[in-house]
Amino acid sequence: MAALRYAGLDDTDSEDELPPGWEQRTTKDGWVYYANHTEEKTQWEHPKTGKRKRIAGDLPYGWEQETDENGQVFFVDHINKRTTYLDPRLAFTVDDNPTKPTTRQRYDGSTTAMEILQGRDLSGKVVVVTGANSGIGGLSASSRGCRCCSWRA
Secondary structure: OHHHHHOOOOOOOOOOOOOOOEEEEEOOOOEEEEEEOOOOEEEOOOOOOOOEEEEOOOOOOOEEEEEOOOOOEEEEEOOOOEEEOOOHHHHHEEEEOOOOOOOOOOOOOOOOHHHHHOOOOOOOOOOOEEEEOOEEEEOOOOOOEOOOOOOEO
16 A cells, blocks of 8 residues: 555545455355454444445456355465465455345346446356347247247247
């Protein structure tokens, strides 16, 4: 942080930037929580945005999660031969959206995929998103074909 101040970059516009005295941590099952070292408290919500976050996906290639003798989780980078208590996946968190979309939700041609997915993690799933003149639609395995390209099952 001192190097950033020296360069005149100590103030950013990032809403995810933590206030002084705060630290971002993760649980073993991938939930992000925030530690306030000034008040010696923790909380699930980001102190600025109020959002809950979770880790998206597996550890990067060459990384492994271990537990030390005190029960604290740490991470081993086998490629660069180093360890850290910071989860390398923290750079790739997704917002936890506890509200379920209603089944009557309607989308049109201007709707983006991110609006439809609403932060859902689709890692390990196969999804086909089609865009016809009626907007964005999904194609399930039980469908008989695709309307936009005339593909038939």
